[in-house]
Amino acid sequence: MLPFDVSEYQGRIKQTRTLMEKEGIDLLLITDPANMNYLSGYDAWSFYVHQMLIIDIHDSQPVWVGRFMDAPAAKVTTWMHEANIIGYPDIYVHSDLLHPMAFIAEVLRKRGNQASRIGVEMDHYYFSAKAFEELKKALPDARFQSADLLVNRVRMVKSDQELEYMKKAGKLAELAMFNGVQTIRTGNRECDAAAMIYYHMIAGTKEWGGDYPAIVPLLPTGENTSIPHLTWTDRKFQEGEAVIVELAGCCKRYHVPLARTIAIGPPSQDLLRISSIATEGINRVLDEIKPGMTCGDVEAVWRMSLQKHGIAKESRLGYSVGLNYPPDWGEHTASIRKGDQTVLQPNMTFHIIPGLWFERSGVEISETIRVTETGCETLANYSRELIINSPYVIEEHGEIS
């Protein structure tokens, strides 16, 4: 079931250990499921309980510790030796009395790591305040330090195989967008569009299917197009409304996000104006991106393009994207915003999302791109204009089997 050659995982471990050495870390405790997957292949919906991948500066293999019922998932989805897979008893799950980190601390103690310099992912969802307290309590002689984003930084430049998965994810994003857009017409409901998007995002093509994306499709509608992170309701679409669709295709946990804006019937002058400003801005940005620029430089192109129209935008223009699990497909490393000094390199991948949100309207037209040797290329191919739908349902939907 491994999506990459073992040698690719080994190379990632090697790069991680090099960074650990630089940071003075003996032992790295990975709780970010994307980082766990990246280094070991581990892939299961088990991150709602505490689990961890341990990287020892002296070992070429990680150690997995998690709930006993997920240990078989570690056996079938990773390249690790079975001896390195350790399950904790079920009584540790969601218990007032026992915490999985106490069990894990005991594992570390048995390995002789009670006084190690230990790196932890301090600001990750799946490393709670309590998890850290429990570890510190059980290992009072260990020296803990932040290893936030250490592995995430290794993830930024993608390999050929990773890019192949992202291209497949791009195709899934196109399919989901195309079929979802068809349902955005008077009389259909927001949930009908979301259902159709999901269907195509996952059934995919005859050659490959899709994974679940780390964020669900976002579908702000009407005045709520000013509110980017709303999902969907069972309200019916109305003629004259705008709808934003932000979704991602996902292949082997690699994401290609794509956002478009749809007008149901003839668009308002306001929507035409702001969508053309967004399109002009992203076109300019895509024309200019090349290796050697900083993320801050890229944002400046967008900011200048907006300034011509008298608009200032507070939110960042984009972020590094790729492998991930809920609740976010962003890698949390580089952001395309003023002051970000990250230098673009070939095979970095970004979601460029020039969203413009005003009091009662908004527009999003985004692309996921790969930085090439000389510029950039988009990973999904989809017309970049405002989409204008006939308001009438032109074919039968919602009557699947």
Place this chain on the structure above:
Amino acid sequence: MLPFDVSEYQGRIKQTRTLMEKEGIDLLLITDPANMNYLSGYDAWSFYVHQMLIIDIHDSQPVWVGRFMDAPAAKVTTWMHEANIIGYPDIYVHSDLLHPMAFIAEVLRKRGNQASRIGVEMDHYYFSAKAFEELKKALPDARFQSADLLVNRVRMVKSDQELEYMKKAGKLAELAMFNGVQTIRTGNRECDAAAMIYYHMIAGTKEWGGDYPAIVPLLPTGENTSIPHLTWTDRKFQEGEAVIVELAGCCKRYHVPLARTIAIGPPSQDLLRISSIATEGINRVLDEIKPGMTCGDVEAVWRMSLQKHGIAKESRLGYSVGLNYPPDWGEHTASIRKGDQTVLQPNMTFHIIPGLWFERSGVEISETIRVTETGCETLANYSRELIINSPYVIEEHGEIS
């Protein structure tokens, strides 16, 4: 857009403040998105950035603090006064330099809470180790204490309106299961089944659509039925295989999980045996459940039923369920397992999941139930036997517009 009367939210706040007083907490910082929703109505996919609901023992209204671009979502989805909705600038998002908790600490300081007794959800996904460190650093005179599961405990007994949403979610679970099961035949792929499940779970009925569930459909297949938390791949189903489907219908963020096991073609003797043991066990448990029993008592019924067959099961039999967000639909309060002293009360809701997992096979047949005045009732109605599918595709699938 509010799914409940304002008075229902006010009652929840009142119960929460009563518990705060009992625990000696002046100020409760809520980071669990389900608890945020429960108390305020807040509903958006924004929990991938730091955000918070502040409950003051002296105020009847909460305060929302989050990313500036999500403040409009707080305005449209909650019952709160606009003055209580505070956004932090985008530069705090995924930044090495600035942490949202520093901003939030400043909000607390301005409110005069710098020396308050502050309750925090120590073991929640969306309260990271770093978040706690930043708060402590910025508010050295505050006295922090754990308020883990304080609001979750208020959530355990459901109101009539909550149960109405759960009954609708139950109907969505039935629809998704029925249509998903139809696709589990030789030649179709796991992703085709997942896509069909998603379609029906979200498009729902003509009267109501569905929300995204907090856990994606789980589809362990063949030998992997021994591994409960695998999702799906694009591998084709084979005749003779077993498939476990675990999914949930979700309405207004309320979940009704449902698991069934499907044989593709005639089932093996082993599968017939373990599925009948599971069915017998859950039937017995559902017959016995009534208010006044403890969760431990309920588990004992299941354990005795298994013992007759010489089987011991380590994992818990179930857990409290209802309102939630990814990554889990469980409420993390009561678990149906040995020693859990939670006393069943009418209108508590549980997912009872007698999973049996062996070396190379497994079975899951689950029900979500409401405790009634005299017993219990299931919230989805679906035949509880092993499902035996003809291996051949009997209708056209996967060709949806």
